[in-house]
Structures are given as C-alpha cells and as structure tokens.
Amino acid sequence: MTWANVVIQGILLGGLYALFATGLALVFGVMRMVNLAHGDLGILAAFVALFIVQSLGLPLGWATALTIAIMFLVGYALQRGLLNFTLGTDDTRPIVVTFGLSIIIQNALIMKFSADSQGLDAGRIENISIKVSEQLSVGWFPLIVFVIAIAVIAALEVFLARARLGRAFRATSDDREAAELMGINNRHIYSLAMAIALAIVAVAGILLAVRTTFDPTQGSFRLIYAFEAVIMGGMGSMWGTLAGGIILGVAQTVGTQAFGAGWGLVVGHLVFLTVLAVRPSGFLAKTVTA
Amino acid sequence: MSTVPDIAKDASTVPAFRVARSTRVHRFVLVVSVAIVVALASVPWWAEVSVARTMVTFFTLLALAQMWNLLAGYAGLVSIGQQAYIGLGAYGLWLIGDVLGLHPFIAVFAAGLLALAVALPVAPLIFRLRGGYFSIGTWVIAEIVRLVVSNIQATGGGSGKTVLSAARLPIDTRITGTYLLALFVAVGSILLVYFLLRSRTGLALTAIRDNDIAAQSSGVNVFRSKLFVWAVAAFVCGVIGAVVALNLLRIQPAAAFSINWTAYALFIVVIGGFGTIEGPLIGAVIYFALLQSLSQYGTLYMLLLGIVAVIMATVAPKGIWGFVEKRWNVRLFPVSRRLLIEAPPPDEEPEPAEETDVSVATSV
Numbered sequence: 001m002t003w004a005n006v007v008i009q010g011i012l013l014g015g016l017y018a019l020f021a022t023g024l025a026l027v028f029g030v031m032r033m034v035n036l037a038h039g040d041l042g043i044l045a046a047f048v049a050l051f052i053v054q055s056l057g058l059p060l061g062w063a064t065a066l067t068i069a070i071m072f073l074v075g076y077a078l079q080r081g082l083l084n085f086t087l088g089t090d091d092t093r094p095i096v097v098t099f100g101l102s103i104i105i106q107n108a109l110i111m112k113f114s115a116d117s118q119g120l121d122a123g124r125i126e127n128i129s130i131k132v133s134e135q136l137s138v139g140w141f142p143l144i145v146f147v148i149a150i151a152v153i154a155a156l157e158v159f160l161a162r163a164r165l166g167r168a169f170r171a172t173s174d175d176r177e178a179a180e181l182m183g184i185n186n187r188h189i190y191s192l193a194m195a196i197a198l199a200i201v202a203v204a205g206i207l208l209a210v211r212t213t214f215d216p217t218q219g220s221f222r223l224i225y226a227f228e229a230v231i232m233g234g235m236g237s238m239w240g241t242l243a244g245g246i247i248l249g250v251a252q253t254v255g256t257q258a259f260g261a262g263w264g265l266v267v268g269h270l271v272f273l274t275v276l277a278v279r280p281s282g283f284l285a286k287t288v289t290a
Numbered sequence: 291m292s293t294v295p296d297i298a299k300d301a302s303t304v305p306a307f308r309v310a311r312s313t314r315v316h317r318f319v320l321v322v323s324v325a326i327v328v329a330l331a332s333v334p335w336w337a338e339v340s341v342a343r344t345m346v347t348f349f350t351l352l353a354l355a356q357m358w359n360l361l362a363g364y365a366g367l368v369s370i371g372q373q374a375y376i377g378l379g380a381y382g383l384w385l386i387g388d389v390l391g392l393h394p395f396i397a398v399f400a401a402g403l404l405a406l407a408v409a410l411p412v413a414p415l416i417f418r419l420r421g422g423y424f425s426i427g428t429w430v431i432a433e434i435v436r437l438v439v440s441n442i443q444a445t446g447g448g449s450g451k452t453v454l455s456a457a458r459l460p461i462d463t464r465i466t467g468t469y470l471l472a473l474f475v476a477v478g479s480i481l482l483v484y485f486l487l488r489s490r491t492g493l494a495l496t497a498i499r500d501n502d503i504a505a506q507s508s509g510v511n512v513f514r515s516k517l518f519v520w521a522v523a524a525f526v527c528g529v530i531g532a533v534v535a536l537n538l539l540r541i542q543p544a545a546a547f548s549i550n551w552t553a554y555a556l557f558i559v560v561i562g563g564f565g566t567i568e569g570p571l572i573g574a575v576i577y578f579a580l581l582q583s584l585s586q587y588g589t590l591y592m593l594l595l596g597i598v599a600v601i602m603a604t605v606a607p608k609g610i611w612g613f614v615e616k617r618w619n620v621r622l623f624p625v626s627r628r629l630l631i632e633a634p635p636p637d638e639e640p641e642p643a644e645e646t647d648v649s650v651a652t653s654v
Binding site for chain 2: 032033034036082086090091092093094095096097098100102103106110111220223227228230231262263272276280
C-alpha cells in the first residue's frame with residue numbers, strides 16, 4: 001500500500017512539473033526558442049508573491065493574482081524589448097541571452113532576498129489530507145495543484161484550438177512568413193506567447209513555493225525537470241507535457257522510495273535518458289521539429 | 291575549388307589575386323607568441339607562489355573558454371554542461387592519483403580519459419536534441435554525474451575529497467608542476483583548436499557552422515565531426531578539471547560540478563567573440579582583470595557579468611574581437627583562407643599583399 005501512496009504522490013508532483021513545463025513548451029512551440037531562464041522566472045514569481053505578502057500585507061490570493069498580472073507584463077516586455085532581437089539569425093544567441101538572464105535573475109534574487117530558503121504560507125490547506133485507507137492518504141494541496149495543472153493545460157489547449165489568438169499562435173508556429181503575410185504581427189504574437197508562458201509559470205512558482213521551501217537557485221532544477229517533461233511528453237502537445245511530468249514525478253518518488261533520498265532525482269534523470277534513447281520524439285508528439 | 295583558376299583565366303580585368311592563409315603578420319605573431327609562452331614558462335622560478343596559483347586559474351579558464359568556443363562557436367554545440375567533465379576530471383585526479391597510485395602529474399591526463407569515457411556514450415543520446423534543448427540535455431548529464439558523485443560514500447559524498455597524492459608532493463614541485471601543466475593545457479588548447487580548424491575536420495566544422503544541412507548534403511559527416519569535437523572538448527575539460535583540483539587540492543561536488551564553470555566560459559567567449567581563437571583569448575584577459583578587481587563582490591560580480599553577456603550577445607554578437615577584425619581586418623591565427631588582391635600594375639607603387647586585403651575573408 002505504501003507503493004500506491006508513492007505512485008500517487010509522484011503523479012501529483014508530476015502535475016506541478018507539467019505546470020512549469022507548459023510555458024517552456026508554449027514558447028518553443030510558437031517561436032522555436034528555448035528559454036533557459038524559464039525556471040528562474042517561475043522562482044522570481046514566487047519571490048514577487050512573497051514580497052507582496054510581506055511588504056504590502058496582502059493575502060496570498062490577491063498576491064497571486066497580482067503576481068500573475070505582473071509576470072504577464074514582464075513576459076511581454078521581455079520578449080518585445082529584448083528576446084525578439086535575438087531570434088532569427090543563429091541558434092546560439094537566444095541560448096546565450098536567456099542563460100545570461102538566468103544568471104541575472106538568480107544573483108539579483110540572492111542580493112535582494114539572500115540565498116536562504118523561503119516559504120509561502122497558504123494556511124491550513126497545506127496540512128490537511130484525505131484519508132483513503134490506513135496507509136493511503138492524499139494531501140489536499142498536492143491534489144489542488146494537480147487539478148490546477150489539468151485546468152491550465154485544458155484551457156491552453158482550448159485556447160490554441162479555438163480562440164482567434166490561439167489560431168494566430170499556431171499559424172506563426174507553422175509558418176512564420178506566411179502568417180506575417182496574412183497580417184499577423186509576429187513580434188506581437190511572440191510577446192503574447194511569452195506573456196502567457198510567464199503567467200502560467202507564475203502560477204507554478206507560487207504553487208511550488210507553498211508546497212515546499214524555495215530559494216533563488218531552485219530555478220535551474222525547475223528548468224531541467226520542465227525540459228524532461230517536455231521531451232518525454234513529445235513536443236507540440238500540452239497533454240504530452242502533462243504525461244511527461246507525471247512520468248518524471250513517479251520516477252522520482254518511486255526512485256526515492258526504492259533507493260533512498262538522493263537517488264530519486266537520479267532515477268528521474270535516467271528514466272528521461274531511457275525515453276530519449278527508445279522514443280526520442282516523446283509519447284504524444286504532434287509536431288516534428290527538425 | 292576548380293572554378294577559381296577559370297575566373298582568373300578569362301577575365302583580364304580582374305586584378306591578380308591569390309588565396310592564402312599565412313601572411314607576414316602571422317609569422318610575426320608566431321614569433322611574439324613563442325616569446326610570450328617562454329616568458330610565461332619562467333614565472334614559477336621568479337614569481338611568488340600566489341602569482342603562480344592565480345595564473346593557474348587564468349590558464350584553466352582560458353583553456354575552458356577555448357573548448358567551449360570550439361563547441362559553441364564552431365560546432366554549434368552550445369553546451370551548458372561542460373562542468374560534468376570538469377568535475378569528472380577533478381575526481382579523476384583523486385581516483386587515479388590517490389586510489390590507483392599514479393603520479394598526480396600523469397593522472398591529470400588519465401583524468402581526461404575518464405571524462406572522455408563518460409562523454410562518448412552520452413553523445414548519441416543528447417545529439418538527438420537540437421539548439422536550446424541540446425543545451426539543457428548537456429546540463430542533465432552534468433546533473434546526473436554530480437548527483438551520483440554526491441551520493442556515493444566512496445567519493446566522500448557531499449563533502450568531497452582531498453587529493454592526498456598531490457598534497458604529499460614537495461611544495462615547490464607541486465606549485466611548479468601545476469603551473470607548467472596549466473600553461474601547457476592553455477597553450478595546448480589553443481594549438482589544438484588551431485590545428486583542428488586547419489584540418490579537414492575544421493573545414494567540415496566551418497561548413498556545419500554556416501549551414502549544417504548544406505554541409506551534410508555536400509558529403510560532410512555532420513555527426514562524426516560533432517562527435518569528434520565533443521570528445522576533444524570533454525577530454526580537455528577533464529584535464530582542466532584535474533589541473534584545477536591539483537591547484538586547490540580539495541574537491542567538492544557542488545564546486546566541481548558547478549554550472550558556474552559554463553557561465554565563466556560563456557562570458558569569456560561572448561565578451562571576446564564567438565568562432566575565433568582570438569576571441570576567448572581577449573575575453574579571458576578581460577574577464578580575469580574584472581575578476582581580480584571585482585571578485586570580492588561575489589553576487590554583484592556575477593550579476594554584472596550576466597548583464598554584460600546579455601548586452602553583448604544582443605548588440606555585438608561577434609564580441610570584441612569581431613569588432614577588431616571588422617575594423618582593422620586582422621587575424622592573429624591563420625585558420626581561414628583569404629583572398630588577397632595582388633599589387634596593382636607596375637606603374638604604381640608596388641605594395642605588399644597584406645595591406646590590400648579585401649575585407650571578405652572567405653572561410654573556405
């Protein structure tokens with residue numbers, strides 16, 4: 001029965017990973033750019049929320065809403081004012097610039113908030129759980145995180161499939177030049193995609209911050225897990241990203257249970273490499289990227 | 291290649307030209323370089339120990355930057371996981387020196403082989419990833435190695451190891467030996483990149499850098515060329531890591547496998563300039579000068595480096611050397627062939643070919 005517990009914890013953890021991965025996948029899908037600062041931007045959002053709660057004294061709910069709005073604007077400005085200029089010519093520039101951004105965010109956060117671990121307090125919800133049987137109990141909060149992840153991904157899928165702007169995203173993704181000829185302003189579309197990606201990663205960062213402690217260096221690990229979820233799930237599919245996140249989460253919790261703390265992460269990475277070896281296009285790939 | 295003489299034959303209006311790599315400038319550079327290296331080699335006999343140790347840091351950073359540039363600037367492999375091989379080299383020194391009992395100065399090179407032994411099998415896997423995803427893939431490998439080394443009791447876990455075999459050497463031997471090894475690695479990495487670029491592989495790499503699909507369809511084996519560069523970089527990074535460990539004597543997984551190794555290399559190359567040998571050289575000097583004056587600020591220093599890297603990559607992606615090269619049309623290392631317009635007809639003052647270089651230095 002403990003194994004069932006471990007697997008369920010892994011699945012729920014996978015939801016959080018998927019939430020981090022969604023923005024990464026969206027940005028890559030729309031503009032073929034890998035944002036190496038993606039994880040750090042999620043952690044930045046957690047610190048923004050922490051700052052709002054601590055200095056403005058707002059409740060966490062309002063702080064979350066405000067942070068999401070801030071990160072949306074940050075995303076738009078970042079893409080419009082900086083990242084758009086790195087796209088096009090060669091592949092190395094966006095990598096270098098977003099890696100530089102990652103270093104900037106990490107060190108700026110250390111300067112402002114120190115390297116100590118922080119926590120966001122959501123109150124009683126963090127500690128209550130549903131008792132399914134003697135050995136099996138599911139925490140309310142991880143469950144809520146998982147449900148939020150599913151809701152966000154579903155909303156994003158519907159948005160991409162049905163909304164006018166979602167169509168513009170897909171059109172730009174499929175053929176940048178043709179989309180431009182149809183009257184789509186690619187720079188605006190890219191910036192909106194980054195804005196949405198950062199709004200989602202803000203949710204992910206705040207949920208992470210409530211779930212566990214966080215510190216300025218956490219972003220790197222979030223990026224790696226998000227990447228593994230994207231690749232295992234298959235590019236171009238948001239549901240695939242959720243599947244990838246769940247595989248990673250389960251691999252980590254099962255690995256920890258089987259081999260002890262410290263080895264769980266190794267098992268997660270090894271499962272990722274195995275998937276990369278046997279099924280490099282992932283499980284639910286929609287688009288083929290050259 | 292065969293089209294070149296044809297144009298020359300039937301177009302009498304085209305000025306006489308030839309294609310060359312070395313020029314008089316390069317022979318001058320060669321002489322100066324040899325003199326500098328000889329002067330540097332004499333440092334441990336007259337300078338203070340602290341100077342020698344600081345220079346070791348400089349040499350290792352320079353070599354690391356050359357290797358990172360070889361990967362990113364020439365093969366298009368933007369690795370952010372070279373710390374895997376730095377760390378493996380450091381632990382390799384301990385493993386081969388302390389456990390297997392080889393002399394630490396020889397173990398330095400064997401440690402490079404250890405890094406190579408990890409780099410080769412992972413290459414086919416992560417080469418499946420492209421662009422930014424390749425970058426994160428290299429990082430995953432570094433994370434795996436770091437986690438495994440931190441979790442094993444035999445390697446000292448999270449607290450690491452002291453390299454006793456090196457610590458037991460007489461101090462003069464150790465300092466001088468480490469210094470000369472570091473200098474050898476720095477000069478060796480430059481020569482390695484230089485001869486690699488002048489070779490057939492270098493030609494293939496330049497083609498891949500410019501357009502890998504076109505290169506592939508012209509018969510370049512893209513995978514093999516990239517694998518070769520990947521292996522070379524891993525081996526040299528392993529040796530660099532071993533030299534660092536020899537210098538510090540203390541190895542800890544958090545420091546040995548730190549992403550900062552890649553960050554340093556990236557800053558150096560971005561500041562100095564991608565895809566040239568001169569770029570990392572200039573970048574390393576600038577980086578090191580900044581490090582000496584600003585390193586006590588730690589976090590602020592890294593923040594500033596990040597800002598500089600972002601600005602440089604956005605505004606001047608070719609770095610400082612790119613600017614110098616464009617402005618004065620100079621190259622210190624003759625790695626690419628250049629079209630030299632010969633002196634004008636005899637009624638005018640004959641000029642040496644170097645001074646009338648056309649600005650397009652064709653990378654053939």
